[in-house]
Amino acid sequence: MKLTILGYNSAVPTVRFNPSAQLLETYNRYFLIDCGEGTQVQLRKAKAKFSRINNIFISHLHGDHVFGLIGLLSSFQLLGRTTPMNIYGPKGIKEFVEIQFKLTESFNNFKINFIELTSKNPELIYEDDKIWVYTIPLNHRIYTNGFLFKEKPKLRKLNMEEIGKIQEIKICDYYNLKLGKDFKTEEGVIISNSKLTLSSPHSYSYAYCSDTLYKPDIVSQIKNVDVLYHESTFLEELKALAYKTQHTTALQAADIAKKANVKYLILGHFSNRYTDVSVFKNEAKKIFQNSLLPEELKVMDFEKLIK
Amino acid sequence: MKLTILGYNSAVPTVRFNPSAQLLETYNRYFLIDCGEGTQVQLRKAKAKFSRINNIFISHLHGDHVFGLIGLLSSFQLLGRTTPMNIYGPKGIKEFVEIQFKLTESFNNFKINFIELTSKNPELIYEDDKIWVYTIPLNHRIYTNGFLFKEKPKLRKLNMEEIGKIQEIKICDYYNLKLGKDFKTEEGVIISNSKLTLSSPHSYSYAYCSDTLYKPDIVSQIKNVDVLYHESTFLEELKALAYKTQHTTALQAADIAKKANVKYLILGHFSNRYTDVSVFKNEAKKIFQNSLLPEELKVMDFEKLIK
Numbered sequence: 001m002k003l004t005i006l007g008y009n010s011a012v013p014t015v016r017f018n019p020s021a022q023l024l025e026t027y028n029r030y031f032l033i034d035c036g037e038g039t040q041v042q043l044r045k046a047k048a049k050f051s052r053i054n055n056i057f058i059s060h061l062h063g064d065h066v067f068g069l070i071g072l073l074s075s076f077q078l079l080g081r082t083t084p085m086n087i088y089g090p091k092g093i094k095e096f097v098e099i100q101f102k103l104t105e106s107f108n109n110f111k112i113n114f115i116e117l118t119s120k121n122p123e124l125i126y127e128d129d130k131i132w133v134y135t136i137p138l139n140h141r142i143y144t145n146g147f148l149f150k151e152k153p154k155l156r157k158l159n160m161e162e163i164g165k166i167q168e169i170k171i172c173d174y175y176n177l178k179l180g181k182d183f184k185t186e187e188g189v190i191i192s193n194s195k196l197t198l199s200s201p202h203s204y205s206y207a208y209c210s211d212t213l214y215k216p217d218i219v220s221q222i223k224n225v226d227v228l229y230h231e232s233t234f235l236e237e238l239k240a241l242a243y244k245t246q247h248t249t250a251l252q253a254a255d256i257a258k259k260a261n262v263k264y265l266i267l268g269h270f271s272n273r274y275t276d277v278s279v280f281k282n283e284a285k286k287i288f289q290n291s292l293l294p295e296e297l298k299v300m301d302f303e304k305l306i307k
Numbered sequence: 308m309k310l311t312i313l314g315y316n317s318a319v320p321t322v323r324f325n326p327s328a329q330l331l332e333t334y335n336r337y338f339l340i341d342c343g344e345g346t347q348v349q350l351r352k353a354k355a356k357f358s359r360i361n362n363i364f365i366s367h368l369h370g371d372h373v374f375g376l377i378g379l380l381s382s383f384q385l386l387g388r389t390t391p392m393n394i395y396g397p398k399g400i401k402e403f404v405e406i407q408f409k410l411t412e413s414f415n416n417f418k419i420n421f422i423e424l425t426s427k428n429p430e431l432i433y434e435d436d437k438i439w440v441y442t443i444p445l446n447h448r449i450y451t452n453g454f455l456f457k458e459k460p461k462l463r464k465l466n467m468e469e470i471g472k473i474q475e476i477k478i479c480d481y482y483n484l485k486l487g488k489d490f491k492t493e494e495g496v497i498i499s500n501s502k503l504t505l506s507s508p509h510s511y512s513y514a515y516c517s518d519t520l521y522k523p524d525i526v527s528q529i530k531n532v533d534v535l536y537h538e539s540t541f542l543e544e545l546k547a548l549a550y551k552t553q554h555t556t557a558l559q560a561a562d563i564a565k566k567a568n569v570k571y572l573i574l575g576h577f578s579n580r581y582t583d584v585s586v587f588k589n590e591a592k593k594i595f596q597n598s599l600l601p602e603e604l605k606v607m608d609f610e611k612l613i614k
Contacts, residue, residue, distance in 0.1 A: 012385050044322050062411055063377065
């Protein structure tokens with residue numbers, strides 16, 4: 001699983017920083033998470049293949065998370081895309097996109113499936129043979145979800161040394177062994193799967209939580225994830241402002257990370273009032289050591305990060 | 308009069324080039340012309356004061372000319388703007404902006420006056436004591452206007468040497484002299500204004516024409532302007548494609564410039580198929596010598612250009 005942060009600025013785009021957007025890659029699937037203005041150019045800088053993006057997840061309908069969506073979809077169209085696109089986002093996202101296509105007299109050559117979200121409870125919104133994606137309901141000034149991306153349990157590895165000792169096991173039996181099933185000989189003797197296989201490779205998981213008030217009830221849902229991106233718009237010194245604007249402080253984000261026992265926390269969505277963003281990392285590290293600052297366009301490989 | 312081109316790319320934004328947007332400055336007025344995605348960041352790079360922009364002109368509702376508008380207006384709002392904003396654009400621009408403000412639950416602290424255009428004839432759409440702005444109806448796949456910005460005639464300069472010879476002329480008479488009026492002595496003798504004043508400084512004019520099919524009937528309206536920006540999406544070799552997509556070739560843009568007797572032609576809105584855009588200038592120069600390529604973020608001072 002690999003994460004590329006395309007932008008993490010809050011509110012207003014600047015010359016230095018782009019608004020929220022991330023690209024998550026796993027098993028050759030490319031999930032785009034949020035799409036602030038300028039995301040399509042950031043995707044080009046990241047050398048991402050536009051055609052591989054088939055699923056876009058929008059946390060909420062504030063401009064810094066969604067104003068790049070229509071431009072990206074228009075470019076897909078101009079570049080001749082025909083593959084359908086799935087867009088997951090708050091109720092209203094369909095009208096948001098379709099009215100702009102109508103007024104710009106753009107007629108799409110690819111179908112857009114809108115999956116409009118309204119629930120206040122976590123929902124499984126995407127599933128294929130390798131991946132689950134769940135919503136993480138958040139508390140913000142407008143209806144907002146985070147997203148939890150989980151690789152499904154992987155197949156167990158064959159212990160070829162042990163398997164070699166039992167002539168009866170044929171290649172066609174391997175898949176059942178990888179699934180964790182025991183082996184039964186012709187004579188009816190059961191050989192435990194644990195003797196014939198080794199444990200599965202790690203299944204990676206990633207949680208994206210932006211924007212939100214400090215919301216400790218998400219902890220149970222994101223427990224033990226490998227990487228958590230959690231907004232930290234302010235420092236603890238502006239806790240009252242964070243509460244008023246329904247954002248989180250770096251210390252609060254670290255508290256969530258600690259309680260959820262995640263492996264790494266990435267901070268982001270910093271207020272423009274802070275010129276040196278290392279203060280966020282310093283504050284979070286007071287209670288959660290593995291706190292990281294985001295880096296635009298750097299590919300973060302979870303396997304390398306965690307090993 | 309000073310022009311800063313913020314972007315001139317056609318269709319799809321790229322890492323190298325931004326979509327259409329220009330900032331025209333005259334008499335401390337800042338007119339924003341078109342607003343493709345990323346314009347607000349380009350304005351910051353140009354060090355333009357956001358608060359000075361009170362009038363935005365949108366040529367047509369194709370994404371590469373308008374997708375940056377909502378982000379710019381949102382940033383105005385987040386930065387605490389209270390001054391009203393005038394937006395001139397095709398019918399539909401009001402719905403385009405307002406639906407996005409509604410869906411993003413943004414409530415404006417400044418008033419937006421939408422001046423929705425529908426006429427197929429040139430109209431005077433803006434006037435103050437110094438400036439006129441007219442539409443230049445164009446032919447494109449969607450309803451489109453160019454814009455003609457004209458400084459009003461300036462006051463004549465006083466010829467102090469001649470004025471000094473006539474004691475009767477007081478300071479309070481100067482304004483009438485600057486307006487071009489003759490002076491009448493107490494004895495009823497009329498002294499011609501041309502004896503007492505020198506000619507007015509030049510009144511600058513600028514015409515923006517994008518996007519359009521080759522449309523020679525605009526020539527009469529833009530006759531003798533100082534600077535003409537005219538789209539040239541293709542070279543003459545792709546004249547048929549230009550016709551089909553309702554765009555202009557560099558040679559056709561030069562033909563318009565020549566017929567209109569403009570002082571300078573700026574080409575732009577180049578198709579992404581051309582990596583070396585100097586070919587546009589070379590083609591245009593065949594029939595119009597003062598053909599220029601656009602340069603992002605360079606301030607073009609008409610006074611220095613033309614003297």
